[in-house]
Structures are given as structure tokens and as C-alpha cells.
Amino acid sequence: MHRRMVQSSLRGLSLLQVRHVKPVGFDAARDGVAQVYRELERDFGVLAPPIALHSPAFGPLAASWLMLREPMLVAGVAARTTKEAVAAAVSVANECPFCIRMHSAMLHSLAPGKDSAAIREGRLDQVADPAVRAVADWVRDGAVRDTAAKTRFPFAAEQVPELLGSVVIMHYLNRMVNVFLGAMPLPPGAPESSLRPVMKVLTWLLRSAARAEPKAGGTLGLLPAAALPADLAWAASNPQIAAAFARAAAAVELAGRAALPDGVRELVLDTVDAWDGRPPGLGRGWADAAVETRPAEERPAARLALLTALAAYTVDETVVDAARAAGADDEALIGITAWASLTAARAVGAWMYQPE
Secondary structure, X not given: OHHHHHHHHHHHHHHHXXXXXXXXXXOOOOHHHHHHHHHHHHHHOOOOHHHHOOOOOHHHHHHHHHHHHHHHXXXXXXXXXXXXXXXXXHHHHOOOHHHXXXXXXXHHHHOOOOHHHHHHOOOHHHOOOHHHHHHHHHHHHHOOHHHHOOOOOOOOHHHHHXXXXXXXXXXXHHHHHHHHOOOOOOOOOOOHHHHHHHHHHHHHHHHHHHHOOOOOOOOHHHOOOOOOOHHHHHHOOOHHHHHHHHHHHHHHHHHHXXXXXXXXXXXXXXXXXXXXXXXXXXXXXXXXXXXXXXOHHHHXXXXXXXXXXXXXXXXXXXXXXXXXXXXXXXHHHHHHHHHXXXXXXXXXXXHHOOOO
């Protein structure tokens, strides 16, 4: 009962953190949205803002939940400690302060010591646990295409779907979080002094949910079955993770097609294909130049998509407001950013997949 009371008290605070779009309220949620919200509290521990922010668009909402739940929350052959190290290291690579705080705190709660701080601060050579250091190095090197090509998995092959799945979902969520959430897991205006007690409560909820050991494949019914795309071949040896990512990819693709013209999606795909994983340039001038090839009415959405994919930390209200002024509502904003985020995340996962 105590856990449920705490979860209930945090629902409004979780949704207050979302900016640019209006998430569906817990009590107003129906059908699939209500199911995702209930499952978040049951299996993750809290109505997590990085997932709930997707609620104006059900397909991306369900997709983000499936991609998070199956590789990271379901107990498998990789330790949760290793997965949290992956999540923290990816978040550092993507400059996502919200996710860095959350996942380094969870890592510290699972493995007390200085390793979580070393990852959080980018001091990977000072990580004491050799297994954690190896996976953090793998994440760092894998974020860039040319170094990824020279990097091999520092773990058993059977762990690939869980750990590479954790990489891909975090590359995805980091982008969405940088666009739609602030730097700290607090509502706007909350004093920074409240962060420590809030984090203590959140990590307690997350750990209590982890002890319940969510069952593999338990939420796949949220989305229809789909074929696994070739670039997600790393998931194939785990049927539940493969099904989750196949269904999620199909749902996000539908949302992207609904929100973006074909020419804009082709522009983003071509740009990501040529991207090496490094920051594309200072400021946003590179994106402004790229969208000049599109008709004027398509440029705001194209700019939002490109920035979300390759430099989500540069997206601000001017970028979002321009897309909204060009006709994008809340559902379309989620569709644009989810599609762009997953396009980039899938690219990283593909170049990190180095089968023997």
C-alpha cells in the first residue's frame, strides 16, 4: 500500500515536467494509454516522464515502453547493474543531464561506490569494476561510427540483445528527453535542494519494481506484430526483444509518415546515413542550410527532425514553436521527434553490431 500511495502522489509531478506538449493525465488516460501508465508503475516503479511525454501519440508511447521494458527491465542474462552502466554512459555521450542523473543514481543504488560518479563525469579510466568499465568504454567508442567498427563486445554473445537494446533505447530516449524535459527530474520552479530527497524516493521505487522481475514479453500486445528490420538484426536471438523492437519500429514509422512529408524523411535519412556520430557542427546553422532544399512550408518540421536526430540538446522553444506554427499539433510533434530519434538510435545500434 505504501508504494502505491507514493506512486499516486508522484503522478502529477511526473507530468508537470513535460514541456512543449500536454501529456495525458493519469485519471484521464483510457485504453492503451491507461495500460501503459499502469504498467509503468508496476514494472518500472513510477510514471516515468521520459515515457509519459509520448502520451499524445499512442504508437510512439507504446513503442518507447516496449523498447525500454524488454531489454532493460526484464531479468535476463545481463545484470541490471550492467544495463544501468550502459544507460548512464549513453546519456553522457548524448549530453542528457536528466538521464545521467537518473541512471547514475540507479547504478549507485545497485553498486554503491565511486563508479557511478566516474561514469557520470566521463572519467571511465577511473571505473574500478572491470566489467562496468569495459561496457562503458564500449558504449563510448560505439557512439562514433569509425571507432565502433574497431570495437568488439566486451561480454558474452547471448547478452547482445539486452545490452545493445539498452544502448538503442537510451539513444532514443536521450533525444526525446532533451527536447521535452528539463535537466533535472523536478517540476518547473522546484528548488534544486529538493533533488536529493526526490532521487532517494525514485531510486527506491525503481529498485522495488526491479525486485518484482517483470515477465518477458508481457506487454507485446500493445502493438501489432511486425517483421524485424535488417538494421535490428542484433535483437534476433532474443524473441521477446526482437518482437518489441520490430513492433516499436513499425509504430514509430507510421507516426513519422503521418507527421512528415516523404521528402523530409528522405532528407533526414540521407543526413543520418552520412553522419559519423560526432556533433554535426556548432549551433544550428548546419540544419538551417540542410532544410533549404525543402519547400518553405516543410522547413520547420524538417529542422526539428534534423536537430532531434543529431543534436537534440540544441532544440528549444523557438524550434518547436516554429513547427507548431507550420501546423504540427502535439501528436505530430511527438511523431516527428520520435521518428527522428529512433532513426538516429537505430543507426548507432547498427554500426555497433559487430557479430563474430
